[in-house]
Amino acid sequence: MRLEHIGIAVANLDESEKLIAKLLGRDPYKRETVAEQSVTTSFFTGGSDAAKLELVAPERATGPIQKFLEKRGPGIHHLAFEVDDIAAEMRRLREDGFELLQELPSEGADDKLVCFLHPRSTNGVLVEICQSKGA
Ligand SMILES: CC[C@@H](C(=O)O)C(=O)SCCNC(=O)CCNC(=O)[C@H](O)C(C)(C)COP(=O)(O)OP(=O)(O)OC[C@H]1O[C@@H](n2cnc3c(N)ncnc32)[C@H](O)[C@@H]1OP(=O)(O)O
Numbered sequence: 836m837r838l839e840h841i842g843i844a845v846a847n848l849d850e851s852e853k854l855i856a857k858l859l860g861r862d863p864y865k866r867e868t869v870a871e872q873s874v875t876t877s878f879f880t881g882g883s884d885a886a887k888l889e890l891v892a893p894e895r896a897t898g899p900i901q902k903f904l905e906k907r908g909p910g911i912h913h914l915a916f917e918v919d920d921i922a923a924e925m926r927r928l929r930e931d932g933f934e935l936l937q938e939l940p941s942e943g944a945d946d947k948l949v950c951f952l953h954p955r956s957t958n959g960v961l962v963e964i965c966q967s968k969g970a
């Protein structure tokens with residue numbers, strides 16, 4: 836598994852994009868809405884081989900990011916690890932006692948299939964595993 840991106844929950848995507856662009860000295864390379872997750876994302880490269888930053892803003896009042904923002908405010912929301920075979924990893928993680936939040940992979944941003952693990956089975960950190968659709 837390779838750390839692919841760090842997800843950061845934000846309330847205002849325009850303002851957060853400007854802030855991170857100023858911090859990193861580069862613009863985001865992609866903005867994408869994922870209806871299934873009720874979010875809009877904005878991606879920044881991490882530099883050379885480093886993990887990307889994914890800004891995640893809520894698309895509707897009842898989605899997971901809105902709930903997170905209401906409870907905790909903006910901040911680090913999840914770690915995403917890239918795997919070669921998401922179905923095989925889901926089987927392995929389930930067998931190893933991790934609590935998967937879905938039975939099947941779902942549509943992610945940036946040409947990925949994704950699956951989330953409940954933070955109560957991963958030391959309080961929401962974990963996403965993702966596979967490139969091209970893989
Ligand atoms: C764009 C797609 C994709 C990509 O391609 O990269 C994304 O990254 S989308 C990101 C948004 N999508 C998701 O987060 C989907 C998975 N999340 C969920 O299914 C839910 O958010 C959840 C993790 C099951 C929590 O939902 P729920 O139980 O309804 O919320 P609660 O507020 O009641 O939380 C229960 C419990 O879990 C703690 N929690 C919630 N979110 C996080 C988090 N991000 N990190 C750590 N812990 C989290 C929350 O604090 C509660 O704990 P207790 O208070 O101790 O009970």
Ligand SMILES: [Co+2]
Pocket residue numbers: 840842889913915963
């Ligand atoms: Co993500």
